Amino acid sequence: MEKITVLTGAGISAESGIKTFRDADGLWEGHNVMEVASPEGWLKNPSLVLDFYNKRRKQLLAVTPNTAHKALVNLEHKYQVTIITQNVDDLHERAGSSHIIHLHGELLKARSTHNPQEIYEWKNDIKLGDVCTKKHQLRPHIVWFGEEVPMLDAAIEIVSQTDILIIIGTSMQVYPAASLLHYKKTNTPVYFIDPNPAITPKNNLFVYKEKASLGVPKVVAKLLE
Structure with missing residues (x-):
């Protein structure tokens, strides 16, 4: 075959x-992409990053x-x-x-910030305080700029x-x-x-x-x- x-x-x-990755002005839903799609953005403002992907996740679940x-x-x-x-x-x-x-990566998955191999199916919002089995914060299972x-x-x-x-x-x-x-x-x-x-x-x-x-x-x- x-x-x-x-x-x-x-x-x-x-x-x-x-919505496509970013608009002609280089912004993604009004955000500089490095604010919401980089390890540096995550360290600076994890609440903003989680909110951004929570909204993307809701949007995904509404389309076919x-x-x-x-x-x-x-x-x-x-x-x-x-x-x-x-x-x-x-x-x-x-x-x-x-x-x-x-x-x-995949929007409907979350992963441990401590162990990238610890991945969870995830359709709800990820919140600060949602943690993996070793009590480390969960993050979106997305490959950000600068990551392998x-x-x-x-x-x-x-x-x-x-x-x-x-x-x-x-x-x-x-x-x-x-x-x-x-x-x-x-x-x-x-x-x-x-x-x-x-x-x-x-x-x-x-x-x-x-x-x-x-x-x-x-x-x-x-x-x-």
């Missing part, structure tokens, strides 16, 4: 109502997977599919996809072995996620779906200048022919 790897970014979830998320599930009828996502939502899981790697991306090596291994690569809703300009393209085999077909692609078609690179909800079903239908 051929292997398909799907790389997804903010664009696929934006159509479900999840869209046509693009659902279309990807159909690829599993014919291929071995792994989704590597930069998104911290669970919309791929809710749509029914089986194998998902979250590069930047623990799933990166696994993602590199998967991309290096894939037969087909699909990229959806991401500029592939932000590292380390953008580096994954360097690990694919030379002749691997790439399907790039984005309304504003910073890339031009050539050889085995097929560009769909469309929103995910329009482009993904087309690519899926083509690959299932």
Whole structure:
């Protein structure tokens, strides 16, 4: 069975109502991203950070997977599919996809500030005073700026072995996620779906200048022919 790897970014979830990572002015919901997405921001004002992610979590629980998320599930009828996502939502899981790697963590999980391996399923607010088994404060299970991306090596291994690569809703300009393209085999077909692609078609690179909800079903239908 051929292997398909799907790389997804903010664009696929934006159509479900999840706001993209940051606005054109560099702010995220009115905050400088370093205030709410860095170890330094956490040490300076953990209450602000927790409140920020508590609001994101509530927003996530109010939305549903869209046509693009659902279309990807159909690829599993014919291929071995792994989704590597930069998104911290669970919309791929809710749509029914089986194998998902979250590069930047998961919003519906919390983890110990003492032991990064101590992770909890978490759908409610995280509050100051919520602690792990060793009585250390819990924090969002999110990879912040300046932190290691623990799933990166696994993602590199998967991309290096894939037969087909699909990229959806991401500029592939932000590292380390953008580096994954360097690990694919030379002749691997790439399907790039984005309304504003910073890339031009050539050889085995097929560009769909469309929103995910329009482009993904087309690519899926083509690959299932």
